[in-house]
Amino acid sequence: MTKWRWRKELLSERRRVPASVRFEEAISLSGHLTSGRVVRPGQTVCAFVPIASEPGSVQMLDDLHDFGARVLLPVVIGRGALEWGWYAGKDSLVPGPYGLREPNGELLGVTALRIADMVLVPALAVDRNGIRLGRGAGHYDQSLPLASNGTELVAVVRDQEIFEALPSEPHDVRMSAVLTPNRGLLRFV
Numbered sequence: 001m002t003k004w005r006w007r008k009e010l011l012s013e014r015r016r017v018p019a020s021v022r023f024e025e026a027i028s029l030s031g032h033l034t035s036g037r038v039v040r041p042g043q044t045v046c047a048f049v050p051i052a053s054e055p056g057s058v059q060m061l062d063d064l065h066d067f068g069a070r071v072l073l074p075v076v077i078g079r080g081a082l083e084w085g086w087y088a089g090k091d092s093l094v095p096g097p098y099g100l101r102e103p104n105g106e107l108l109g110v111t112a113l114r115i116a117d118m119v120l121v122p123a124l125a126v127d128r129n130g131i132r133l134g135r136g137a138g139h140y141d142q143s144l145p146l147a148s149n150g151t152e153l154v155a156v157v158r159d160q161e162i163f164e165a166l167p168s169e170p171h172d173v174r175m176s177a178v179l180t181p182n183r184g185l186l187r188f189v
């Protein structure tokens, strides 16, 4: 099956998930992130503001922040690597392209993710080898090679979105772990 076909099916599955289930799943994701086993206070985490049916919530960003993590969010500038800005609370988010909400503060440049200890990467699915399927804009595939060695790259998906094998291309950056509501953080070997 092509990447395009996978995306279409995964998105239509996600749209069928009731809001109440998404809400509970977001609480679980947040619980894992602030359990002390995934992120430590003082660490820098690149996160994302979920759109449409993506797993997670703005509350999760607040929880991470209250836990003591420093939270960076992506800002889309053109078609290349993502820019980054600090998350400074719900009220600091402003509308961006594709219905995104983005931080309104200073842009820190594309290399800001070098300071991240962990990057939470939005994904439609991930496979057992850490191959991630995104929305197909290629922003993360261009940004993730700029992260420092040892930075944990974590695909955030629903429990049903881990598959045996997904189509991959040479530019796809492998994830080091996946985070799901019910299984928590699973590292790929």
Ligand SMILES: Nc1nc2c(c(=O)[nH]1)N(C=O)[C@@H](CNc1ccc(C(=O)N[C@@H](CCC(=O)O)C(=O)O)cc1)CN2
Pocket: 011, 048, 049, 050, 051, 052, 053, 054, 074, 075, 076, 082, 098, 099, 100, 122, 123, 134, 135, 137, 138, 139, 140
């Ligand atoms: N929350 C989030 N932030 C992100 C990404 C993402 O996938 N999710 N990106 C990952 O690269 C970058 C933005 N790229 C994007 C590329 C395409 C669409 C998109 O196709 N949006 C749909 C609406 C959403 C839906 O119906 O599911 C659209 O515009 O029709 C969104 C973001 C940076 N920030």
Ligand SMILES: Nc1ncnc2c1ncn2[C@@H]1O[C@H](COP(=O)(O)OP(=O)(O)OP(=O)(O)O)[C@@H](O)[C@H]1O
Pocket: 003, 122, 132, 133, 134, 135, 136, 137, 138, 139, 140, 141, 142, 169, 171, 172
């Ligand atoms: N490192 C790169 N350099 C240049 N172009 C790239 C790179 N990575 C991806 N692209 C371009 O982006 C397109 C989409 O890539 P891909 O299908 O892997 O996106 P994705 O990982 O699913 O999406 P995203 O990263 O936006 O969440 C590719 O067809 C390619 O043209």
